Amino acid sequence: ADDDRRIRRPRRVQVPPRGVRGEKMIYLDHAATTPVDGRVLREMLPYFAENFGNADSLHAYGRRGVAAADAARDEIASLLGAKPQEIYFTSGGTEADNWALLGAARANAARGKRVLVFAAEHHAVLAAAGALRAEGFAVEEIPSTAEGAADLNALEALLRRPACLVAVMAANNETGVLQPTAEVSRLCRAHGALYFCDAVQAAGSEKLDVNVPHADLLSISAHKFYGPKGAGALYIRTGTRMQPLIAGGHQERGLRGGTTNVPAVVGMAAALRYAAAEREQNNAKVRALRDAFIARILASVAGAQLNGRGERLPGIANFSFEGIAGAAMLQRLDLAGVAASVGAACSCGSAQPSHVLLAMGLSPERAAGGVRFSFGKDNTDADAAAAAEEVVRAAKELRRS
Ligand code: PLP
Numbered sequence: 001a002d003d004d005r006r007i008r009r010p011r012r013v014q015v016p017p018r019g020v021r022g023e024k025m026i027y028l029d030h031a032a033t034t035p036v037d038g039r040v041l042r043e044m045l046p047y048f049a050e051n052f053g054n055a056d057s058l059h060a061y062g063r064r065g066v067a068a069a070d071a072a073r074d075e076i077a078s079l080l081g082a083k084p085q086e087i088y089f090t091s092g093g094t095e096a097d098n099w100a101l102l103g104a105a106r107a108n109a110a111r112g113k114r115v116l117v118f119a120a121e122h123h124a125v126l127a128a129a130g131a132l133r134a135e136g137f138a139v140e141e142i143p144s145t146a147e148g149a150a151d152l153n154a155l156e157a158l159l160r161r162p163a164c165l166v167a168v169m170a171a172n173n174e175t176g177v178l179q180p181t182a183e184v185s186r187l188c189r190a191h192g193a194l195y196f197c198d199a200v201q202a203a204g205s206e207k208l209d210v211n212v213p214h215a216d217l218l219s220i221s222a223h224k225f226y227g228p229k230g231a232g233a234l235y236i237r238t239g240t241r242m243q244p245l246i247a248g249g250h251q252e253r254g255l256r257g258g259t260t261n262v263p264a265v266v267g268m269a270a271a272l273r274y275a276a277a278e279r280e281q282n283n284a285k286v287r288a289l290r291d292a293f294i295a296r297i298l299a300s301v302a303g304a305q306l307n308g309r310g311e312r313l314p315g316i317a318n319f320s321f322e323g324i325a326g327a328a329m330l331q332r333l334d335l336a337g338v339a340a341s342v343g344a345a346c347s348c349g350s351a352q353p354s355h356v357l358l359a360m361g362l363s364p365e366r367a368a369g370g371v372r373f374s375f376g377k378d379n380t381d382a383d384a385a386a387a388a389e390e391v392v393r394a395a396k397e398l399r400r401s
Pocket of ligand 1: 031173198
């Protein structure tokens with residue numbers, strides 16, 4: 001304890017953020033990340049300081065680590081309809097997406113050095129596709145419809161020439177629009193292309209099964225469904241040729257080196273288990289909150305437009321407010337105690353119009369005005385009502401100024 005007192009520790013803020021009026025902030029940014037569920041945290045804790053062994057060590061500590069990681073792999077596989085040996089742990093969604101594109105395209109270039117990518121994919125996919133282009137792959141975009149879904153007619157036309165890989169996400173992270181994965185999968189199989197599905201945003205609220213529709217590769221990330229950050233997985237169907245992205249040890253069947261992050265994968269499995277068990281009740285609650293919020297805003301804010309149509313994730317509402325920049329709305333809401341986001345969290349701070357909204361054919365002004373509100377299982381009716389009031393007030397003030 002004496003030693004502990006002599007070590008200077010950085011001061012950490014212990015209380016949750018508050019708005020200018022002093023009340024706890026209303027968190028409406030669950031698509032950016034979610035808090036770790038207390039039950040998940042409790043399952044993780046023993047693997048930090050007690051059962052801390054390296055899962056590769058050949059002693060009892062190691063055996064505990066490998067047993068926990070194997071159990072997590074088995075559970076995740078069973079929840080995704082996969083085999084345990086088809087689940088590869090990664091450092092999150094970005095690594096899984098990068099690996100899916102780079103690893104599969106490089107290993108399968110013989111099928112055609114051509115990759116087709118939905119225009120509204122996450123930057124983790126688009127940037128990896130850019131790297132493939134620099135390596136000499138032809139990378140072509142599958143356009144978006146005005147509603148925000150991948151255009152199937154365009155995909156069918158693009159597939160008339162050989163492509164080794166197609167990337168279409170399960171649900172868009174900015175608009176929540178569910179993608180036509182069944183049709184995409186069918187077209188890929190008919191044309192001999194591998195299908196990679198980024199299911200990072202869908203996992204948690206949507207039931208995922210790697211066989212329905214058939215995916216060859218599929219990515220998830222635990223922090224989107226009340227698990228820890230820095231924990232993800234890539235499903236790789238048995239028989240899919242794949243190059244490693246990270247060279248190193250023999251972990252993950254020699255395809256992804258690095259000491260297994262045992263607490264993280266234990267947390268990811270627990271979080272996916274709770275998400276599956278509580279899906280219906282959480283979705284019903286979140287959808288009702290989101291819909292009440294949308295109705296209130298459309299009724300009270302002139303020039304408010306909802307971005308993205310058709311089937312969407314239950315928690316996401318993406319609005320543009322005519323004449324108001326997304327970043328300005330966001331700042332005003334932050335001060336007022338409401339946490340939302342402009343498009344994707346990663347595009348915060350940049351005044352760039354959202355590539356997702358642009359791909360849907362929206363004007364650059366409307367695409368730069370997109371604000372994403374994403375509800376979670378711990379939000380309340382009072383949160384939705386108070387947040388809607390703050391949006392109404394912020395729109396009035398911003399239009400006056
Ligand atoms: N793919 C999608 C659709 C996402 O929404 C995100 C996160 O914002 C990612 C990939 C990246 O995941 P991670 O934050 O785990 O790197």
